Amino acid sequence: MQRIGVFVCHCGTNIAATVDVKAVAEALGHEAGVVISQDYQYMCSESGQNLVKDAIKEHNLSGVVICSCSPRMHENTFRKAAAAAGLNPYMVEIANIREQCSWIHKDIATATEKAVILGRAAIAKVHLNAPLTAGESPVVKRALVIGGGIAGIQTALDIAEAGFDVDIVEKSPTIGGKMAQIDKTFPTLDCAACILTPKMVEASQNEKIHIHSYSEVSDVKGFVGNFSVTIKKKARFVDELKCTGCGLCTEKCPMKKVPNDFNLGLDNKTAIYIPFAQAVPKVATIDPEYCIMKKTGKCGLCSKVCSAGAIDYNQEDKFVEEKYGAIVVATGFNPIKLDKYDEFAYNQCADVVTSLELERLMNAAGPNGGTLLRPSDKTHPHKIVFVQCVGSRCDDSKGKPYCSKICCMYTAKHAMLIREKYPDTEVYVFYIDVRTPGKNFDEFYRRAVEQYNVHYIKGMVGKVTPKADGKIDVQASDLLSNEQLHIDADMVVLAAAIEPDKTARPLATMLTTQMDTNDFFTEAHPKLRPVESATAGIFLSGACQGPKDIPETVAQASAAAAKAIGLLCKNSITCNPCVAHADELMCNGCSSCEKVCPYGAITYQDKEFRMPNRTIAVRRVASVNPAVCQGCGACTVACPSGAMDLNGFSNKQIMAEVDAICK
Amino acid sequence: MNNNLQEQIIRSGDLNVLKCMRCGKCSATCPSYDEMEYHPHQFVYMVEKGNIQPLLNSESLYKCLTCFACVERCPRGVEPAKVVEAVRLAAVRKQDGNHLTADKIPAMLDEDLPQQAIVTALRKYAK
Numbered sequence: 066m067q068r069i070g071v072f073v074c075h076c077g078t079n080i081a082a083t084v085d086v087k088a089v090a091e092a093l094g095h096e097a098g099v100v101i102s103q104d105y106q107y108m109c110s111e112s113g114q115n116l117v118k119d120a121i122k123e124h125n126l127s128g129v130v131i132c133s134c135s136p137r138m139h140e141n142t143f144r145k146a147a148a149a150a151g152l153n154p155y156m157v158e159i160a161n162i163r164e165q166c167s168w169i170h171k172d173i174a175t176a177t178e179k180a181v182i183l184g185r186a187a188i189a190k191v192h193l194n195a196p197l198t199a200g201e202s203p204v205v206k207r208a209l210v211i212g213g214g215i216a217g218i219q220t221a222l223d224i225a226e227a228g229f230d231v232d233i234v235e236k237s238p239t240i241g242g243k244m245a246q247i248d249k250t251f252p253t254l255d256c257a258a259c260i261l262t263p264k265m266v267e268a269s270q271n272e273k274i275h276i277h278s279y280s281e282v283s284d285v286k287g288f289v290g291n292f293s294v295t296i297k298k299k300a301r302f303v304d305e306l307k308c309t310g311c312g313l314c315t316e317k318c319p320m321k322k323v324p325n326d327f328n329l330g331l332d333n334k335t336a337i338y339i340p341f342a343q344a345v346p347k348v349a350t351i352d353p354e355y356c357i358m359k360k361t362g363k364c365g366l367c368s369k370v371c372s373a374g375a376i377d378y379n380q381e382d383k384f385v386e387e388k389y390g391a392i393v394v395a396t397g398f399n400p401i402k403l404d405k406y407d408e409f410a411y412n413q414c415a416d417v418v419t420s421l422e423l424e425r426l427m428n429a430a431g432p433n434g435g436t437l438l439r440p441s442d443k444t445h446p447h448k449i450v451f452v453q454c455v456g457s458r459c460d461d462s463k464g465k466p467y468c469s470k471i472c473c474m475y476t477a478k479h480a481m482l483i484r485e486k487y488p489d490t491e492v493y494v495f496y497i498d499v500r501t502p503g504k505n506f507d508e509f510y511r512r513a514v515e516q517y518n519v520h521y522i523k524g525m526v527g528k529v530t531p532k533a534d535g536k537i538d539v540q541a542s543d544l545l546s547n548e549q550l551h552i553d554a555d556m557v558v559l560a561a562a563i564e565p566d567k568t569a570r571p572l573a574t575m576l577t578t579q580m581d582t583n584d585f586f587t588e589a590h591p592k593l594r595p596v597e598s599a600t601a602g603i604f605l606s607g608a609c610q611g612p613k614d615i616p617e618t619v620a621q622a623s624a625a626a627a628k629a630i631g632l633l634c635k636n637s638i639t640c641n642p643c644v645a646h647a648d649e650l651m652c653n654g655c656s657s658c659e660k661v662c663p664y665g666a667i668t669y670q671d672k673e674f675r676m677p678n679r680t681i682a683v684r685r686v687a688s689v690n691p692a693v694c695q696g697c698g699a700c701t702v703a704c705p706s707g708a709m710d711l712n713g714f715s716n717k718q719i720m721a722e723v724d725a726i727c728k
Numbered sequence: 729m730n731n732n733l734q735e736q737i738i739r740s741g742d743l744n745v746l747k748c749m750r751c752g753k754c755s756a757t758c759p760s761y762d763e764m765e766y767h768p769h770q771f772v773y774m775v776e777k778g779n780i781q782p783l784l785n786s787e788s789l790y791k792c793l794t795c796f797a798c799v800e801r802c803p804r805g806v807e808p809a810k811v812v813e814a815v816r817l818a819a820v821r822k823q824d825g826n827h828l829t830a831d832k833i834p835a836m837l838d839e840d841l842p843q844q845a846i847v848t849a850l851r852k853y854a855k
Contacts, residue, residue: 542761
């Protein structure tokens with residue numbers, strides 16, 4: 066028989082106003098095994114904890130029941146107090162008489178009755194509790210950053226700065242991400258390349274950072290501190306180590322009609338290409354869909370001109386496996402496809418472009434060398450209409466329900482840059498709301514209006530019609546003057562909503578992290594744990610967690626790095642002892658538990674068992690890796706023979722609680 | 729402000745005018761815009777505010793082509809054409825102000841013609 070102490074907390078008036086705490090203490094004092102039952106105003110306070118500690122020593126308690134708030138709140142507090150008094154911390158049980166009782170009931174008599182019942186259930190459980198010891202698991206001192214945009218680069222640089230090895234896995238041939246495609250950055254209008262490319266070079270030269278470009282994560286196993294990740298290095302048909310990035314192959318390649326994805330298809334590239342001059346790593350890549358050699362087996366020009374002998378047409382995808390202690394997700398965003406928005410004629414008219422396309426059209430390294438020309442006839446546009454919220458804030462199947470956050474600012478930037486460089490160009494911006502919270506942001510937008518005379522019109526564009534003379538008729542509403550306008554525009558720029566990268570969802574499945582309905586990764590707590598996922602050891606950096614501009618992305622990237630560093634600094638982490646284990650004599654090897662385990666903690670092994678008449682039988686039984694098991698309990702429910710049990714939450718204990726409640 | 733009328737219109741049209749974020753795309757897309765005294769976005773706003781009498785008295789009710797361009801393009805699913813239709817229905821259902829006497833109507837009825845068409849017609853070409 067256990068010697069149990071019961072401690073009932075008033076929680077000020079939180080509990081005591083609805084539950085007669087003295088009556089609860091009195092009633093529970095009569096339960097079998099209870100040797101002391103007390104109430105106190107604030108059990109979590111120092112003097113409250115001392116009450117528990119003293120009682121453990123004085124009455125030689127072997128189990129403790131605290132009737133208080135949710136175990137999420139103070140279970141740890143009381144476990145520590147018990148441990149300090151020499152009691153195994155897993156001999157403490159919490160009866161939640163606040164969230165599950167006093168806060169949701171009004172009638173004192175019934176609430177008190179329920180509190181007593183909850184207390185009885187906890188006592189019944191403690192009777193069956195056994196001391197548990199938490200194990201330790203080592204931490205691999207290496208981090209993985211998935212995604213090599215500005216978020217991933219910043220996170221990697223910060224982790225490397227702290228002295229830990231870090232790998233970046235980037236799916237395209239170069240790191241840099243969206244920021245590499247951007248011309249200028251708000252609100253200071255400094256050139257994106259001038260601030261990004263030094264960071265890219267820094268990342269490539271840092272001996273702690275290893276970049277896997279043109280690679281993808283194909284499998285993730287393991288758990289916090291000890292992830293095992295398979296990285297697929299896609300065949301680029303060029304030996305990374307030999308290629309010097311001289312670019313001679315790209316000059317000689319006869320296949321020059323490959324849509325240039327870096328310039329969003331606004332111009333063409335060759336079948337062997339380096340995405341842009343400042344690419345990191347500066348290594349050529351062959352697109353096998355267009356390469357004449359890969360398709361017909363005849364050509365081989367690039368191989369002939371390559372003095373380094375780097376071209377390897379027979380290269381195959383390679384898989385490498387690495388161990389990591391922490392993983393940071395930085396998969397970023399993309400603008401949505403505008404196929405469904407026929408009213409804006411995006412697919413019909415070359416001069417209707419997205420804002421990201423405009424970035425390339427205005428970029429000195431873009432298809433027009435930095436001169437803004439209409440894609441259709443390469444003439445200067447004199448009237449440009451910007452449309453905001455295309456696909457953002459939508460409550461329909463076409464768009465996204467959220468505000469994409471960055472469009473108001475980049476549209477103001479575009480408008481200003483155009484007015485600055487081409488003062489003869491008239492710029493109209495149709496807005497629903499101008500949202501510019503942020504340091505120096507609203508001032509920036511006001512400058513566009515007041516200093517650069519950009520015409521901001523409260524309203525929306527309803528119809529865009531390309532006309533025979535090359536002009537574009539923009540039909541829009543001006544809500545403040547209550548008019549319908551027709552603007553004869555030369556170009557239309559659509560601020561397309563942004564969405565998480567398509568690789569995010571399969572990655573979330575591999576990492577067993579949560580996503581919201583829009584495929585943004587969910588943070589562990591929206592306010593207090595914004596850069597951690599709910600899965601231990603997985604951190605979130607940049608726009609994969611929600612729409613973000615560059616300053617915010619960099620801030621979050623460094624925050625995620627700090628959290629990862631905090632983990633990598635530890636030599637080992639304490640494991641949860643409340644893990645599952647299989648009773649091998651009852652297990653029939655059916656694999657039900659293995660199938661439901663979200664962490665891959667269960668394997669099967671063939672074991673010899675002594676059978677009647679001195680025979681030996683080999684049976685297939687389940688075996689749980691306690692370091693991987695997170696104690697979710699799914700296997701215990703799935704097991705048809707009742708062989709699976711969870712330490713600290715055994716089937717017997719749960720049934721004892723239910724019995725106590727139903728008594 | 730006419731609460732009962734507002735409620736009746738919202739219910740009869742199964743409207744959700746509160747979803748409107750005031751972007752004005754309905755009025756931007758409307759082919760009848762210049763013909764209308766009150767524009768689609770104003771219909772939505774005025775029904776939301778309960779300011780319905782001016783709409784009932786306006787020819788705008790009959791200028792809506794019911795082409796549903798606004799319904800198709802509204803990013804919030806407000807369905808402005810349905811708002812106009814609901815107000816139109818309220819006008820049709822209104823007592824008095826008819827331009828035919830009740831005894832003249834039976835002669836106009838035929839099997840193929842919905843009754844409501846006649847009622848709507850005499851409203852539409854009134855005054």
